[in-house]
Amino acid sequence: MKDFLFKPFEEMTEKDYETVGFKSGLEIHQQLLTSKKLFCRCPAGKYSERYDAEILRHMRPTLSELGEYDGTALMEFKTKKDIIYRINRDTVCTYEMDDTPPFLINDEALDIALECGLLFDCSIVDELHIARKQYLDGSIPTGFQRTAIFALDGKIPYKNRTIDIVQMSIEEDSCREVSDYGHTRVYLTDRLGMPLIETVTGPNMRTPFEAAEVAEICANVVRSTNKVRRGIGSAREDVNVSVDGGTRVEIKGVPKIGRIPLLTYNEAMRQWNLLRLREELHKRGITKDTFEAKWDDVTRIVKRAHYQPIANAIEQGFKVKCVLLKKYAGLLHWQTQTDTYFSKEISDRVRIIACLTNIPNIIHSDSKGENITSAEWRNIKHAVGATDDDTMVLVWGNEIDTDTAVKEIIIRAKEATIGVPSETRQALRDGTNGFERILPGPDRMYPDTDLPPTRITNERLKILSPNLPEKFWISEEWYKQLGIPKDTMRELSISKFAKLFKRAVVEWKLDPVMIAVALIQFPKRLKKMKLDISLISVDMMEEILHAYKEGLLSRSGILIAMEKSIKKGKFYPELLPRPLTSKELDDIIVQTKQEIDKIKFSNTEKRNEVIIGFTMNKVRMNIEGNTVREKILFKS
Amino acid sequence: MVEDYKGYRGKALATLKNFNAQVWSDVEIKTTKGIYKGIILPRSETADPFHIVIKLRVGYNIGVAADSVTDIKIEGRKEAHYKIPEKDFPRDPSKPNVKLLGTGGTIASRLDYRTGAVIPAFSPGELYGSVPELANFCNLDTEKLYGVFSENMGPEQWIGTAKAIGREIEKGVDGIVVGHGTDTMHHTAAILSFMVQNSPVPIVMVGSQRSSDRPSSDAALNLMHSVKTAAESDIAEVMVCMFGPTSDYYGLLHRGTRVRKMHSSYRSTFRTIGDIPIAKVSRDEIIPLRQDYKRRRKDHNVKINTSFEEKVSIVYYYPNMQPDIIESLIDNDYKGIVIAGTGLGHVNKPLYPALKRAHEKGIAIYMTVQTLWGFVQMYVYDTGRDMMELGVIPAANMLPEVAYMKLCWALGQTSNPQKLKDIMLTPIAGEITEREPSNGYLIYQGGLPEVEEFIAKYVK
Structure with a gap:
C-alpha cells in the first residue's frame, strides 16, 4: 500500500513531492502580435460577441496518416453534439467557416515564431510541414487545427540545471466556447485562426512551484520579443502532471500562471489517490479481469421518488437506470482531490460523453441521504440483486443518453482497476480539475494536403538573428551589477526598450538607474494621467534620451518631453525648450x-x-x- | 525499386540510398543540427529534391535537409495501412435495394503520396465502416466503375455509367446513387439525363466539397441524403444531391439539367438555375418543393441511348474575340458549337463571317447565355436577327454546359439539321423550361438590412 497520504497544499514539502515522484511539463500557448490571422487575411485580435449568422456542423472521426483512429476522436463522436458557430463578418471569412481552402502561411507570424525558437536555442526545422491535428470537440470548424513544428531541442537555464524545450509549433487558435448544454455546444469564432505558438517543455519540473516558475520564464522569453500579444486569453498553459506509477495527464487551458501550483498539486493528489484506490480494489480481489458490473432499468421503482432531479426526469418520461458495481461499496466516496471524490470522475464522464449536463447527474449508494429514501434504495437493491458489498449508481435521462451513460459508468469504474486513465482535464476555479476528454495521441495527426511544405532557409534566419532581444536572464545579471531597482529589473529586461537602455548606458554613458526609471516607471506615471502610453515608441524614447544626453533636456524634462510627445503623437525637436543662458x-x-x-x-x-x-x-x-x-x- | 524511395529524387534520394533508408523505415537521423527520431515518409513528387520527410514520434512531420544528414540508423519499419475498417453491409429484406456506382471524387478518398493530395478510394465495404447510418435506409450494393477526378470524366465514362445504370434498373434495383467528383458533376448529370430516359427509379448524383478524410466533411451527410433519396423518394429523375446551406442541415435535390456548381469551395455550391430545386432532403424526411417531377414506377423499363459526338465545343464569348477562334473549330472538323453569348445571346460583328462559314459547312451552332439565368432572345436586337440569319439557333434557357452535352448527344444521333434542331429544342428532362418563375433567380446581396435579417434568422 502506498503509505504516503497527501497533506494540505500549504504543508506539502519538496521532499513530499519527491516521495510521490511528482513530474510536470508545460505546453505554453502564446498568441503572436500580427495584423492578420495565420491562414487567411482576416484581422487578428478583434474580439466581439456580436454575430451576424450561425452555422451548424457535426464532427466525425477520420483515420490518421498511418491509418489509425484516435481514441479521443472516437470518444468525441460518442457525444453526438450539434455544434453551432457564431459568425461575425468583421472577424471571420469563409476560410474559418471551412468553406474556403487555406491561404499560404502568414510570413509575419512565422518570422515571430522563428525568433522565439531562436531565443530558446532550438534547432529550426529545414522544412515546415503543416499538419492537421484533429479536434472533434468542435472547437475548430474544420475538425482539425492546422499546426506545424518549426523548432526542436531547445533549452533554458533554471536553478542549477536546464529545462528542455522539446518542440515548438506554430498553429491557429481555436474558437471560444459560449455554452455546452445537452447535445448543443456553441462557439464564438472571433479568436479562431489567430496565430499562436506552442512551446513544449520536458517533464523537468519537480514541484508545483517549479512548474509555475518555469512557465513564467518561458512566458518572459517570448514576451521579450515584444511581438506577442498581451492581455486576457493571449497566453494559456497546458500543464502535464504525473506521479510514480501514474499517467501523463494534461490540465488544459490554465489562464494564469499563478494557478499552476494548486492545480498541479491537486492532480498529483488525484493520481496518487487513484493508485491507492487501485490497491484497495486489488485487495478486494477486483482486477480488470474479475471486474463485474451490470445494469437495470429501475424507472418503475423510483417513479414516486421525491428527490427532485429524479422526480423531474420521471415527469418528463425519462428513464432511470441503475449500474451495479460489484464489491465497490464505499469506493465512490474515495477521495481523489481536495473535497472531491471518485464519484466525480464518473459524473464527469456522464456529463461529457453522455451529454447529461444537469448536475447532479448521478447518485450512488455510497452517499445515501438527501436523495431517494432508504426504502427506495432497498427496493432497487433487491431488484438489481445487490449486496452490502456492492455500489449502486443511478443515472437518469432519455433512453439513448442513459444507455451511453451506463456504458461510461462501467468503463470508468473498470478503469480504476487499471490505474490512472490518460486524460485531458479541465482546470477548475477551486484548483481541482475535471474530465474534459481522453488524452489524444499521435494518431490524430494528418498531413495538411491543402498546403505545400515551406522551406525555412538559412538566409531567413540570418536576417532574424541580429535583431533578437538579449536573453532576459543575461540582461538581469548585468542590471544587478548596475544597481537597477528590483521592481524595474524584470520589466526592463523583457521590455521593447531593453536595447535602447543598453545603448544609452554603454554608448552614451548615461546614468543606468535614471534611464531605467525613465523607460519603465515614467510611462506608468503618464498612464495614471490617462495618457495613451502605447504611443511611446522606441524611436520616441531614443530621441528624448538623446536630447538629454546632448544637454538639451534636464532630468525632469524627460518626463515632460514624453508627455508632450504623446500628446503630439510623436517626438518633434520643437518640443524641446529653448536653451537658457x-x-x-x-x-x-x-x-x-x-x-x-x-x-x-x-x-x-x-x-x-x-x-x-x-x-x-x-x-x-x-x-x-x-x-x-x-x-x-x-x-x- | 522506385517504390522503396517513393517520391524522392536528387540529393534527398542519394542520401537515403547512401544509408539504405527506404520509406517507412523507423530511423534515427543524425544531422549537423541535431538528432531526429521517426519514420521516413514518402515525399510528394512535386516537392523539392533537397529534403527528407520524417514523422516524429509525436505525430508531426518535418523536412530534414538532406545535405545536413551525417548518419541514418534504421531501427525498424512501420508502413501505413490506410484502410477504413470494412464491415459487411447488413441485409434487411424489408428495405429497398440501392446500388452505389463509384466514378471517383472526394466522397471517399485517401492520401496520395505522389502528389501530396487526396486521391479517390472507393471501396464499398469501407463506406459502411465509416457511415454505418446508411444501413437505416437500404440494402446497399456498390460497384466501382471508375476512379477518376471529375475533370477527367469523359465520353467513355459517361457512356459506361449510363449503361451501368441501365443494367441495374433492368435487374430491378430500387434506386441508384452515383458517386462523382463535384467539379463536373453537373456535366455528368446533364448527359445522364439525356442518355438514361424514362427511368422508373431515382438516379442520384452525389459528391463532397470537403474530402472524407476531414472530420467536418460533408461526405457522410451527402451520402446519407442521397441514399435516402434513392431508397425512398418517388422522384424518378436524374438528380444532384448536395448541401442546401453550408451547415450540416439538409440537402437539396436538383434536377440534373438545371443544376450548376456555383462556388469553388463552399459546401452549398450546387444551385438550381432559373428554377427551384425538386425537393429538400434530410436524414428524416424528403420534402418535395414542386410536384411536376417524374414519379417512381414499379416496372424495370428504361431507355438507354448513349449516342455521343465528341467534336463539339463551347465558345465562351468575350468582347474582342477574334474570328480565328471559330475558324480553328471549322478547320478542325468540329460538328457543333455552343456559344455562351453576352446578354440575351450576342457576339461581335467580326465573328459573323466565320459563323456563316461554319453554318455553310454544316456545323450546328446553338446560342446560350453566359449570364446563366434567363432566356436567349435573339429578336430583341437586330444583331440577334442577323445571327439567326447566319444559322445560329437560340437554345432558350438551356444552361451552356447542358446545351453542350445535349448537342454532343444529339449529334451522335443525327447530322440532319432539322432533326437535330427538333432534338435540341424539344425538352426531354427539363433542360428547357416553358417559363421562369420569379423565385428561380435569387441571388440576394449581403449588406441589405432585410437580407441580413434573413441570414441572422435562419441557419446558413
Whole structure:
C-alpha cells in the first residue's frame, strides 16, 4: 500500500513531492502580435460577441496518416453534439467557416515564431510541414487545427540545471466556447485562426512551484520579443502532471500562471489517490479481469421518488437506470482531490460523453441521504440483486443518453482497476480539475494536403538573428551589477526598450538607474494621467534620451518631453525648450523673488525653498534642480 | 525499386540510398543540427529534391535537409495501412435495394503520396465502416466503375455509367446513387439525363466539397441524403444531391439539367438555375418543393441511348474575340458549337463571317447565355436577327454546359439539321423550361438590412 497520504497544499514539502515522484511539463500557448490571422487575411485580435449568422456542423472521426483512429476522436463522436458557430463578418471569412481552402502561411507570424525558437536555442526545422491535428470537440470548424513544428531541442537555464524545450509549433487558435448544454455546444469564432505558438517543455519540473516558475520564464522569453500579444486569453498553459506509477495527464487551458501550483498539486493528489484506490480494489480481489458490473432499468421503482432531479426526469418520461458495481461499496466516496471524490470522475464522464449536463447527474449508494429514501434504495437493491458489498449508481435521462451513460459508468469504474486513465482535464476555479476528454495521441495527426511544405532557409534566419532581444536572464545579471531597482529589473529586461537602455548606458554613458526609471516607471506615471502610453515608441524614447544626453533636456524634462510627445503623437525637436543662458536664469530668479516678496513668511528659511520651487516650475524642463538651488542659495 | 524511395529524387534520394533508408523505415537521423527520431515518409513528387520527410514520434512531420544528414540508423519499419475498417453491409429484406456506382471524387478518398493530395478510394465495404447510418435506409450494393477526378470524366465514362445504370434498373434495383467528383458533376448529370430516359427509379448524383478524410466533411451527410433519396423518394429523375446551406442541415435535390456548381469551395455550391430545386432532403424526411417531377414506377423499363459526338465545343464569348477562334473549330472538323453569348445571346460583328462559314459547312451552332439565368432572345436586337440569319439557333434557357452535352448527344444521333434542331429544342428532362418563375433567380446581396435579417434568422 502506498503509505504516503497527501497533506494540505500549504504543508506539502519538496521532499513530499519527491516521495510521490511528482513530474510536470508545460505546453505554453502564446498568441503572436500580427495584423492578420495565420491562414487567411482576416484581422487578428478583434474580439466581439456580436454575430451576424450561425452555422451548424457535426464532427466525425477520420483515420490518421498511418491509418489509425484516435481514441479521443472516437470518444468525441460518442457525444453526438450539434455544434453551432457564431459568425461575425468583421472577424471571420469563409476560410474559418471551412468553406474556403487555406491561404499560404502568414510570413509575419512565422518570422515571430522563428525568433522565439531562436531565443530558446532550438534547432529550426529545414522544412515546415503543416499538419492537421484533429479536434472533434468542435472547437475548430474544420475538425482539425492546422499546426506545424518549426523548432526542436531547445533549452533554458533554471536553478542549477536546464529545462528542455522539446518542440515548438506554430498553429491557429481555436474558437471560444459560449455554452455546452445537452447535445448543443456553441462557439464564438472571433479568436479562431489567430496565430499562436506552442512551446513544449520536458517533464523537468519537480514541484508545483517549479512548474509555475518555469512557465513564467518561458512566458518572459517570448514576451521579450515584444511581438506577442498581451492581455486576457493571449497566453494559456497546458500543464502535464504525473506521479510514480501514474499517467501523463494534461490540465488544459490554465489562464494564469499563478494557478499552476494548486492545480498541479491537486492532480498529483488525484493520481496518487487513484493508485491507492487501485490497491484497495486489488485487495478486494477486483482486477480488470474479475471486474463485474451490470445494469437495470429501475424507472418503475423510483417513479414516486421525491428527490427532485429524479422526480423531474420521471415527469418528463425519462428513464432511470441503475449500474451495479460489484464489491465497490464505499469506493465512490474515495477521495481523489481536495473535497472531491471518485464519484466525480464518473459524473464527469456522464456529463461529457453522455451529454447529461444537469448536475447532479448521478447518485450512488455510497452517499445515501438527501436523495431517494432508504426504502427506495432497498427496493432497487433487491431488484438489481445487490449486496452490502456492492455500489449502486443511478443515472437518469432519455433512453439513448442513459444507455451511453451506463456504458461510461462501467468503463470508468473498470478503469480504476487499471490505474490512472490518460486524460485531458479541465482546470477548475477551486484548483481541482475535471474530465474534459481522453488524452489524444499521435494518431490524430494528418498531413495538411491543402498546403505545400515551406522551406525555412538559412538566409531567413540570418536576417532574424541580429535583431533578437538579449536573453532576459543575461540582461538581469548585468542590471544587478548596475544597481537597477528590483521592481524595474524584470520589466526592463523583457521590455521593447531593453536595447535602447543598453545603448544609452554603454554608448552614451548615461546614468543606468535614471534611464531605467525613465523607460519603465515614467510611462506608468503618464498612464495614471490617462495618457495613451502605447504611443511611446522606441524611436520616441531614443530621441528624448538623446536630447538629454546632448544637454538639451534636464532630468525632469524627460518626463515632460514624453508627455508632450504623446500628446503630439510623436517626438518633434520643437518640443524641446529653448536653451537658457546663465543670464536668463538669473533674470528669472530675480523676477521670481519679486513675486515672492508679496508673500509673508513666518519662517524665512522656507522662503528660499519657495523661490526654488517657483523658479523650477518655470525652468524644469531644461535646468537641473541642483543648478537652480545652488544659484539661489549662493546668491541670497 | 522506385517504390522503396517513393517520391524522392536528387540529393534527398542519394542520401537515403547512401544509408539504405527506404520509406517507412523507423530511423534515427543524425544531422549537423541535431538528432531526429521517426519514420521516413514518402515525399510528394512535386516537392523539392533537397529534403527528407520524417514523422516524429509525436505525430508531426518535418523536412530534414538532406545535405545536413551525417548518419541514418534504421531501427525498424512501420508502413501505413490506410484502410477504413470494412464491415459487411447488413441485409434487411424489408428495405429497398440501392446500388452505389463509384466514378471517383472526394466522397471517399485517401492520401496520395505522389502528389501530396487526396486521391479517390472507393471501396464499398469501407463506406459502411465509416457511415454505418446508411444501413437505416437500404440494402446497399456498390460497384466501382471508375476512379477518376471529375475533370477527367469523359465520353467513355459517361457512356459506361449510363449503361451501368441501365443494367441495374433492368435487374430491378430500387434506386441508384452515383458517386462523382463535384467539379463536373453537373456535366455528368446533364448527359445522364439525356442518355438514361424514362427511368422508373431515382438516379442520384452525389459528391463532397470537403474530402472524407476531414472530420467536418460533408461526405457522410451527402451520402446519407442521397441514399435516402434513392431508397425512398418517388422522384424518378436524374438528380444532384448536395448541401442546401453550408451547415450540416439538409440537402437539396436538383434536377440534373438545371443544376450548376456555383462556388469553388463552399459546401452549398450546387444551385438550381432559373428554377427551384425538386425537393429538400434530410436524414428524416424528403420534402418535395414542386410536384411536376417524374414519379417512381414499379416496372424495370428504361431507355438507354448513349449516342455521343465528341467534336463539339463551347465558345465562351468575350468582347474582342477574334474570328480565328471559330475558324480553328471549322478547320478542325468540329460538328457543333455552343456559344455562351453576352446578354440575351450576342457576339461581335467580326465573328459573323466565320459563323456563316461554319453554318455553310454544316456545323450546328446553338446560342446560350453566359449570364446563366434567363432566356436567349435573339429578336430583341437586330444583331440577334442577323445571327439567326447566319444559322445560329437560340437554345432558350438551356444552361451552356447542358446545351453542350445535349448537342454532343444529339449529334451522335443525327447530322440532319432539322432533326437535330427538333432534338435540341424539344425538352426531354427539363433542360428547357416553358417559363421562369420569379423565385428561380435569387441571388440576394449581403449588406441589405432585410437580407441580413434573413441570414441572422435562419441557419446558413
